[in-house]
């Protein structure tokens with residue numbers, strides 16, 4: 025595991041906002057929620073919906089394709105299409121802010 029600087033200043037992700045980045049080949053969504061920066065995979069686990077185009081309400085992120093809802097803090101599926109194409113937990117990453125810059129821990 026290693027901390028990787030994203031090149032994004034914390035001030036560039038406003039409260040309640042999201043920003044997608046490509047970090048060493050990982051598509052990651054940075055999310056500012058309740059004075060914390062969270063990081064999740066940027067593609068939905070159901071059918072690769074673009075979560076950066078989703079709707080963020082508090083800690084709940086809704087996929088724009090079929091409406092799965094994820095907790096951005098844990099990646100847990102709060103609601104979603106079930107059955108043959110079941111929505112799986114969303115990958116989350118640890119984050120920290122160093123010198124005002126967001127860093128993400130990658131394996």
Ligand code: FES
Nearest residue numbers: 068071073087090
């Ligand atoms: S692609 Fe996200 S809910 Fe189907």
